[in-house]
Structure formats: C-alpha cells, structure tokens
Amino acid sequence: MRHSHPIEPRAAIGELVGSRIRAVANAGLGQPDVLPFWFGEPDAVTPQFVRDAAVAALADGATFYTSNLGITPLREGLARYVGALHGASLDPERIAVTSSGMSALMIAMQALIGPGDRVVVVTPVWPNLTEGPRILGADVVRVALDCVAGVWRLDVERLLAALTADTRVLLLNSPNNPTGWVIDASRQRAILEHCRQLGIWIVADDVYERIHFGQGAVAPSFLDMADAQDRVISSNSFSKAWQMTGWRLGWLVSPRGADGATLIEHFGKLIEYNTCCAPEFVQRAGLIAIEQGEVVIEATLARYRAARDHLCERLSRLPGITAAAPAGAMYIFFRVDGVSDSLELCKALVREAGLGLAPGAAFGGEAEGYVRWCFASSHERLDEGIARLTGFLERRRTKAA
Numbered sequence: 205m206r207h208s209h210p211i212e213p214r215a216a217i218g219e220l221v222g223s224r225i226r227a228v229a230n231a232g233l234g235q236p237d238v239l240p241f242w243f244g245e246p247d248a249v250t251p252q253f254v255r256d257a258a259v260a261a262l263a264d265g266a267t268f269y270t271s272n273l274g275i276t277p278l279r280e281g282l283a284r285y286v287g288a289l290h291g292a293s294l295d296p297e298r299i300a301v302t303s304s305g306m307s308a309l310m311i312a313m314q315a316l317i318g319p320g321d322r323v324v325v326v327t328p329v330w331p332n333l334t335e336g337p338r339i340l341g342a343d344v345v346r347v348a349l350d351c352v353a354g355v356w357r358l359d360v361e362r363l364l365a366a367l368t369a370d371t372r373v374l375l376l377n378s379p380n381n382p383t384g385w386v387i388d389a390s391r392q393r394a395i396l397e398h399c400r401q402l403g404i405w406i407v408a409d410d411v412y413e414r415i416h417f418g419q420g421a422v423a424p425s426f427l428d429m430a431d432a433q434d435r436v437i438s439s440n441s442f443s444k445a446w447q448m449t450g451w452r453l454g455w456l457v458s459p460r461g462a463d464g465a466t467l468i469e470h471f472g473k474l475i476e477y478n479t480c481c482a483p484e485f486v487q488r489a490g491l492i493a494i495e496q497g498e499v500v501i502e503a504t505l506a507r508y509r510a511a512r513d514h515l516c517e518r519l520s521r522l523p524g525i526t527a528a529a530p531a532g533a534m535y536i537f538f539r540v541d542g543v544s545d546s547l548e549l550c551k552a553l554v555r556e557a558g559l560g561l562a563p564g565a566a567f568g569g570e571a572e573g574y575v576r577w578c579f580a581s582s583h584e585r586l587d588e589g590i591a592r593l594t595g596f597l598e599r600r601r602t603k604a605a
C-alpha cells in the first residue's frame with residue numbers, strides 16, 4: 205500500500221522563514237573572491253592564549269560530558285566577572301553555562317514562553333530573537349525604534365504602552381544588532397519599574413555589552429539596577445567580547461526570588477534536553493578568556509572604534525548613502541536611497557561585486573531599505589569593500605540612466 209501522508213513539520217515551523225542573512229551568504233557559497241561582512245564576527249582568529257587553553261585542556265583529556273550547568277570553576281568565574289562588571293555580588297548558583305548565546309536565549313525562552321503568550325520585542329533586531337518565541341507558538345509584538353538622521357531612538361512611552369498586563373516577556377537587545385542603538389539607564393529604569401509592577405519578565409540579550417563606545421567598561425544593563433528578585437534574565441556569550449564565535453559558549457543569569465527560588469534547576473533540565481552541556485575543553489578556555497581577557501577587550505574596542513569611524517566616513521562619501529556611527533555593537537546599519545528590496549540588493553552585491561553584506565529586511569520590515577555591514581575588520585579589507593560597493597553603485601546608476 206502506498207503512503208499518502210504529507211511530509212511536513214508542524215505549522216509554526218512550516219511558516220518559519222529562514223534567516224535572510226544566511227540566504228545571502230548561501231548565495232555566495234562556492235563563489236570565489238567574495239569579501240564577507242555579513243556575519244557578526246571579526247576578521248581575526250580567537251586570541252592565542254584562549255586557543256592555547258583549549259589545546260591544553262584537550263591534552264589533559266577534557267573530552268567528557270560535564271554537569272548540565274557547566275563546570276564549577278567557570279560558573280564561579282562568571283559570577284565574579286558579571287558581579288564586578290555590574291556592581292553586585294553574584295552567587296554562582298545563579299549562573300548556567302550554555303552552548304552559545306543563541307542557545308542561552310532559546311533556553312530562557314523555553315523556560316518562560318508557551319503557545320499564545322504575548323512577547324514584546326524591541327526591533328529591528330537579530331531575527332533569532334523574534335523567531336525563537338514564534339517557534340514556541342507565542343504572539344510576537346514588535347515595538348520599533350525610530351531612526352532620525354541615522355540615529356536610532358526608543359520611544360519609551362510607546363514601549364510601555366505595548367507592555368500590557370497580559371504580556372509575558374519583553375525581549376530587549378542592547379547594544380543592538382543591527383542598529384548599534386544602546387539603551388540609556390533612565391529608560392531602562394522606567395522599563396524595569398513598569399515590568400516589576402506587572403510581573404513581566406525581561407530577557408536582556410547582553411552579548412554586545414562590552415562593545416560600546418560610550419563611557420565605562422560596559423554598556424548600561426538591567427543587571428546594574430535590578431534586585432536579585434526582579435524577573436530579569438541576562439543572556440550572554442563569549443562570541444563577541446573574546447572573539448570566540450565558532451566556540452559556541454554562552455551563559456544565563458537567573459534571578460533569585462525572596463523564597464530563594466531560581467530558574468537554574470529548570471535551565472539545567474532544558475540544557476539536558478537541548479545540548480546536555482557545553483564541551484569541557486571549550487568551557488576551560490572560556491574561563492581563561494574571562495580571567496585574562498580584559499586587555500584583549502580593550503584592544504578590540506580601540507580597533508573597532510577606529511574601524512567604525514573609518515567605514516562610516518567612507519560610506520558617507522558615497523552618493524545616496526546615509527550612515528551614522530553607532531554607539532555600540534559592531535555594525536554600520538546604513539540606508540541606501542531608492543532601495544525597496546534589500547535582499548535583492550545584497551544578493552546582487554554578492555553576485556556582481558563579490559561583496560557580502562546583510563539585508564535590512566532580515567531584521568524586520570521596519571528595517572527594509574537598510575543594509576548591515578560588520579566593521580570588525582582591518583581598514584584595508586574595509587577599503588576593498590568600499591571600492592566594490594562604489595563600483596557596483598556606479599554600474600547601477602549608469603544602467604538606470
């Protein structure tokens with residue numbers, strides 16, 4: 205007898221749109237001489253001392269499963285690190301180590317979000333933050349930042365109005381991918397106070413907190429002002445601060461209620477059913493990164509600041525392009541006059557100019573017409589990218605004339 209059942213996933217997954225950043229990158233796969241700036245990663249490999257730590261851990265036989273929540277020295281190291289950054293003492297029992305920032309976000313979402321829950325997300329944003337809740341069956345409400353003369357701002361009153369009593373979770377990423385927007389402490393306080401009143405969870409995606417160009421060693425964070433009892437989860441990663449994108453290591457900070465309850469036990473169960481644990485040799489290298497990495501972060505920030513200013517200045521010279529220097533993260537998110545289909549533009553840029561950029565549309569409808577360029581590169585590489593973009597735009601203009 206022939207089978208006639210359709211081969212298809214459940215509806216929410218069938219409707220899921222694949223990442224448009226990946227769609228552009230996939231279009232360039234196998235094409236020689238593409239200069240990629242589409243992903244959020246540097247052109248430099250992970251610092252040598254971190255790689256050495258992983259090699260030493262492997263030589264030492266660190267090839268086994270660990271506790272779901274991570275090895276104790278790393279949880280303790282992270283508690284010291286996060287506590288020092290955010291001016292509070294933090295119990296390692298509130299930390300869970302995860303296999304990447306993405307996995308940390310998904311674990312937090314799985315712990316909090318169910319079908320039909322209202323989830324508010326500040327956008328434009330890395331698509332994984334809006335698609336994660338959708339995979340879990342949530343209703344996602346987008347609150348868009350405004351862009352004035354290239355600078356992105358949050359209308360906090362509009363956000364508070366969207367954070368209704370039936371909202372389960374607010375997801376907020378600052379410094380923001382793709383816009384580089386960084387929330388200020390006074391807006392954060394207003395949001396925290398509002399969510400506190402209504403019992404709304406805040407999941408703060410803090411992966412770019414060390415890449416901000418303002419004062420101090422870290423961007424403003426909900427962790428600076430939240431009590432341990434507040435319904436605030438911080439999600440973080442080793443990828444950006446220590447240039448460890450391929451290592452897949454991250455962590456979560458859980459609140460602790462007045463009765464001592466945390467989400468850690470539940471995170472542990474979810475980690476078991478997702479990845480079981482992060483690899484031990486990676487965790488051991490991560491510990492060395494946070495213990496010895498401050499000089500690297502300082503040097504990286506100086507390099508990124510120079511790259512940001514260089515690229516912004518070069519982009520601004522091009523006709524039809526509006527670019528502003530972002531306050532944080534590692535992207536220039538610029539507007540191209542006359543572009544209404546950024547995906548088409550980015551695919552053509554790969555095909556015709558060998559230049560890999562990410563389309564604004566990947567980050568939401570409100571970001572259509574924009575393009576994201578990761579500036580974590582040498583000036584020479586950025587200049588070569590600018591030359592390719594310039595040639596491409598000239599050819600398009602000639603063709604249109």
Ligand SMILES: Cc1ncc(COP(=O)(O)O)c(C=O)c1O
Pocket residue numbers: 244304305306307330377380381409411440441442443449452453454
């Ligand atoms: C906003 C944001 N959150 C989380 C992540 C996750 O980083 P990873 O999964 O590499 O740790 C990224 C990576 O690009 C990001 O841009």
